[in-house]
Amino acid sequence: MFDTLIKFFNFCNAENRHKFYGSIIVGIFNSFFMALRIGAMAVMLQGVIRHVQGEAPFTMDTVWLSLGIMVASLIGATVTKRVMSMWQTEGGYRTCASKRIEIAEHLRYLPMGYFNKNSLGYITSVTTNTMEQLGDVATRVVMMVTQGILDTVLIIVMIAFFDWRIAIVATIGFAIFQFINTLMRMNVRAVSHEKVESDSKVVEKVLEYIQGIAEVKAYNMTGKRSKELNEIIDRNTSANIGMELKCVPLSNLQTFVAKLTGVAIMMFSIHFYLNGSMELANCAVMLVCSFMLFAALELGGSYAALLRAVDISVNRANDILNKPTMDIDGEDIAPANHDIKADTIDFAYDKRKIIDNVTLSIPEKTTTAIVGPSGSGKTTLCHLLSRFWDVNAGSVTLGGRRVQDYSMDSLMKNFSFVFQNVYLFRDTIENNIKFGNPSATHEQVVEAAKKACCHDFIEKLPDGYNTVIGEGGASLSGGERQRISIARAIMKDSPVIILDEATANVDPENERDLMLAIQELTREKTVIMIAHRLKTVRHADQIVVLDKGRIVEQGKHEELVKNGGIYARFIDSRREAVSWKL
Template sequence: MFGTLIKFFKFCDEENRKKFTGSIIVGIFNSLFMALRIAAVAVMLRGVIGAAIEGKPFETKTIWLSFAIMCVSIIGGIITRKVTSMWQCEGGYRTCANKRIEIAEHLRYLPMGYFNENSLGEITSVTTNTMESVGDVATRAVMMVFQGLLDTSLIIVMLFFFDWRIALVVLAGFGVFEFVNLFMRLAVKKISADKIRDDAAEIGKVLEYIQGIAEVKAYNLIGKRSRELNEVIDRRKKTLVKMEMRCIPVSNIQSLVAKLSGVSMMITSLYFYLAGTMALADCATMLVCSFMLFNALEAGGNYSALLRTIDIGVTKATKILSLPAMDIDGKNITAVPSELKNQPLIEARDVGFAYDKRKIIDGISLSIPENTTTAIVGPSGGGKTTFCHLLSRFWDVDVGKVFLRGIDVKDYSMDALMTNFSFVFQNVYLFHDTIANNIRFGQPDAPMSKVIAAAKKACCHEFISKLPNGYDTVIGEGGASLSGGERQRISIARAIMKDSPIIILDEATANVDPENERDLMNAIEELTKEKTVIMIAHRLKTVRNADQIVVIDKGRIAEQGKHNALVKQKGIYARFIDSRKEAVSWKL
């Protein structure tokens, strides 16, 4: 138990760790104030019983003393409980908020291969359900478990000064209670891991179902997919019920032990009184205290079963944060040394890369001069997109080097490197935000005039202006409320706003209908003016005018040159051209 709490404390950042530490210190004072209730009861009972035995009138000052002690206990308890609750809530929720941000920042610098190996549901679950559980459970568990232990421990210590025999009885009850509590924590140890696993599986299956709903409908898979989703939801429900069913019996035994400990305290006190070794007033005080002694401990003990959830949640979050990120601590290079100005803008030297032991890029060397257009073509799965990702350091090469302006890309800080690249992908992702904010993504503080200017260059000002709220129209997540061509043009406007010297077009026109193609090509032409362009394309007219054409097949450069020269070679490129011409000649 203490190991889990220490683990959580280490997980917190320094500021929130101080809040938890402060809350524990204030919690000690809270326990002292709670213990004063026993003193108030003792003063009152001794006064009443003493006056009755001696036949004297009950003194008013005894009432006022007891009342004063009780007021100090209640007021002090309220203040300290409020402080501890506030600090623990702030520490718990801010820790989880900060860790979400830290995980998001860390994910930015992980190789893209990580996201291929791990499901979206797993990542989403850690940043949502898991961190939410840690925030909720940690705040309550730390508060209740620690406070229960503090309250009970302090009362036991005070009892040793009052009557060591009663203190030993209570200490024995405390030991039995903790022994049973250990069984509760062990009972939920495995099921807690199952709960976290099922949380991730449920989120993953829900996301898969929603994202693939078009395919599900098109192929009449609604029954099958619904059944799979229902099975995952049902499994998570059974896991949650199983967790509760494991906790309830042990929790009841734990509660019984607490109550029996109080009963033992009462019986022992009465025995000592009847044996003449304990005063009547002290016996009456012990009888009253037996009802309040284990209240805090019992509440904390029930929450301690949830500590395992904290442990697993912290472990999963820490696992993501400990994943080896790409080396991003390079130099913030903005100016190119004069001796490197004659170097190619981008150069790959004998680059190799493997994914899951499967070689994707195998010894590619390529120079790309500034302000030129390089078209990359080749069979599907040949490594075209992977090679472009290596140039822009979405992945790190396994062997060889990639240079930007004569400097190894690993010597740049990641942020400095990314200022040199803009991307337009085949599948555009737009955020659930206004169109204006999606366009100014590369320049968050850009004025509206620049946003509109970029939109006009990207040929999307006209259709944006027709939307209900113009540039302030909020589009659906992923841009689902726009057509493919409209999304592409907004992504081009975003790239124009970023104004990077290198543009990478990954089959940007592959899925565009003829009505949008003209506007899209005009937008691309505006984007690529006086830029270095690297394009992955399958359309003949976007390839034939490139300054150099590179054919990549099976991870190697199979052919390289200009359009006319490659056509004469009668190789892969020539067959590619013939197939494009044949496709264009088809008529309905």
């Protein structure tokens, strides 16, 4: 149990950890003030019993003393409870928020290959379900267990002031209770991992179902996909019920031991009174303490079984945070020029080689077109040049310095990207454009939109630049999304532009505006483009033809056409496709 508590506290950052430590210290005072009720009752009971027995008169001084202790207990317990709860709540939710941000920052610097191996559902589950459990449930579990133990220990200490024999009985009951609690947590360990994994699978499957709903409907697979989703949900239900069923028998035994401890305190107290070794007043106080001890044991024990889920949740978050990032601790370098060179670079996914011994030089302010069959490594090469991945062998340089020498942020300042599949955030159009420069003014946003040929259609939207678009830009056409993406790149104003088939899925009506936007974006820039359309390739300063990860041809359009190789066949096939009519 304590190893889980320590792991949870270490998981929190320093500020929030201190809030939890502070709440535990305040909790000690809270337990003390709660235990003062025993003293208040003892004063009152002793006064009443001595008056009944004729030993001493019952005066108002006794009443005022008992009332004073009770009021001090009430005020102290209320104040400390409020402070303790506020610190726990702030620590929990701020830990959740800071860890989500920390995970997001960490993901920025992971190799792109990580996202190929791990589904969106897993990452989403960790940043939503897992963080929610840690920020809400885990905080309550940890602090309830801690407070329950503190209350129990202080009540036993207070009992010891009245009778050490009863304190021993209470201690034995507490030890047995904790032993059963340990058995329950060990029993839950086997199913808690399954429960957390099942929660993750539900998120993954729901995301997959929603994201692929168009394909599911188009291929009439609604029933099958619904069945798979329902099966995942049913397994999740079974996992949650199974975890509860594992707890119930031992939880009931735990409750029985807590009650039995209270009964034992009563029986021994009455026995000691009857044999004359305990005063009646103390006996009455012990009878009341037996109920208070039961409540304290229940507070700590009822939540302890969930500590294993806390342990797993921390492990899942740490699993992402402990993934090795790319070496990002380089220098903040401003390159003297923006020449890009790849020197005999290799790269492989697992054991499958994608880029094989590629050497390439891209002078500053020139346009390089990369063409080749599907799967030839075009996108991967662009990712290596911009250090989305690190090469397995060879080197990539920008301005004569290895890209690994740059800090990641200073390197990314030099690159802007326009991808075939544009992702826009669920936010206003203005904020989506300002993603390339968050500090930009509205006037700068409008200027960038005009250059990207998207100002006119934005103005026609219901709220203009303040129109909130759907996640992924679903409420806009493909061409409109592309032009907003270009406006975003114009706003960033990086010296190197990478266009990954930016015009591949654009309809003829939007193509003219899109080409004008690209011309504006790429003016006086170093341009690397992946393209299938002849008009976007033929005027490039150099054309690089990839096949099976190797450069098989390189040169200008006219030279490559004369060579009659892969590029010439590519051009012929495109001409045939353009000339084909229905």
